Amino acid sequence: MSTHHLDITKERCPMTFVKAKLHLEQLEPGDTTEILLVAGEPLDNVPRTATEQGFQVLESVHVHDNIHKLIIKKPE
């Protein structure tokens, strides 16, 4: 089990979703990842689609300004 990181705060649609999807696909069962993203479209949809694809969104934290951090786990 390991923790991964991804920063998509500088990305624009659709690469926010593309990079998040490719990143989540690399996780092994039990791994967690921290994803930094901005409010709006990415924050509204990355956690929703991650959940739909079988991942667990453990936490969503406001970091500063419009930056948020998601903690996502791939179930065992």
Place this chain on the structure above:
Amino acid sequence: MAEKNKLSIISMSGDFDKVIAVFTLASGAAAIGYEVNIFFTFWGLNSVKRVTGHSFIGSGFLARFFNFLLGGRKSLPLSRLNFGGLSPVLMTGMMRGKNVATLEELFDASKVLKVNFYACEMAMHVLGLTKADFIPEVKDVLGVASFLELSKGGQTLFI
């Protein structure tokens, strides 16, 4: 198990801006878990030709001439204000400068996310092209009936 969402796009235009729309929608939809099919027909076929510039490909004099004029993915004109091919270069620079994915990045993302590419049998026949003239990711050559069957139950867009 829930049925997978599905987006099917008929890509007919060979305009740079419209092809960007095709691959933006395709990569975005694939990234959020949709099954995505793109049916390339007529000028849309330029996006998936093996040659990316202007080249005499195809069979028959007129078809080869046409294909030379049409070119491939790296010689697509902007739909308006093309300025002899200068505008797509400027537009790509503007997109890169604003951290927006370029056509090539969107195209690559679509391939990595396993978007299904199909070529239109009738348009290929008119333009004298065979499956060998396209990138290997083009899974199959289809007619209308097969495409309608593939797109059944999902959303379909014409670009």
